[in-house]
Amino acid sequence: MGALYTNPPLREAICEFRFPLEHPWDLTVAGLLYERVRGDYPRREQRRVREVEVMLAPEGLREELLITERAQFSTADGGCSIQVGPRLVTVNCLPPYAAWEEFSAWIEDAFTHLQAVIEVEGIRSMALRYVNTIEIPEPDVRPEGFFSFYPVVPFGAGEDAWFETDGFIVGCEGSLEGGRDACRVELSDAIPEMPEASAFLLNIDYFLAKEGTIGPEGALAWIEAAHGRVEAVFESCITDRLREYFRG
Secondary structure, three states, X not given: OOOOOOOOOEEEEEEEXXXXXXXXXXXXXXXHHHHHHOOOOOEEXXXXXXXXXXXXXXXXXXXXXXXEEEEEEEOOOOOEEEEEEOOEEEEEEOOOOOOHHHHHHHHHHXXXXXHHHOOOOOOOEEXXXXXXXXXXXXXXXXXXXXXXXXXXXXXXXXXXXXXXXXXXXXXEEEEEHHXXXXXXXXXXXXXXXXXXXXXXXXXXXXXXXXXXXOOHHHHHHHHHHHHHHHHHHHHHHEOHHHHHHHOO
């Protein structure tokens, strides 16, 4: 997804660690972690983040909007950051840091420093997310020419079509590793930055579906394997025609 192409579409890579609810955690964790990483992440700020949490209620599944405070530590140029929230640590990188060789080093460094600050006894869940913005210098591009994963609109076709699509989003979720892991893929149209161009957003989210099945000692190996899965899913979603754009 990165080294194969001259013009890779990756716009952000996110690695997320969530820890068990019973894990000891207080407001000092962010400060202690910052003291260890401030050489690489000198910029510090507080952020308010909206999250949607799916909860099991007597009437069934329901969604609840949560607003949480996070501490964010960023590199001098803002290309990579660590976010710390309640029992949560994420590493976010933008190009060029999002190339896997660099991104994986940022992840390992952050996780190692966290283990030095608190005793990480368990991991509730992990995720590796890739956000790809794909811009094609052609107007009115249909996704089926560039993607093998796209929506099929059954409301007429060709000259007899009576339904004109103004926008779309399509997604799916599948299980891997015997149901231990899962991967969610979403493709949608986007607003292009270049004139007379077409743009698409391809999001790939690989996560630990069965909570607590990977311990701290296996976390980095899981992340490495997840990256391989994400690359395989990405290549499966695109066609050779789109690969030519990425190769310049």
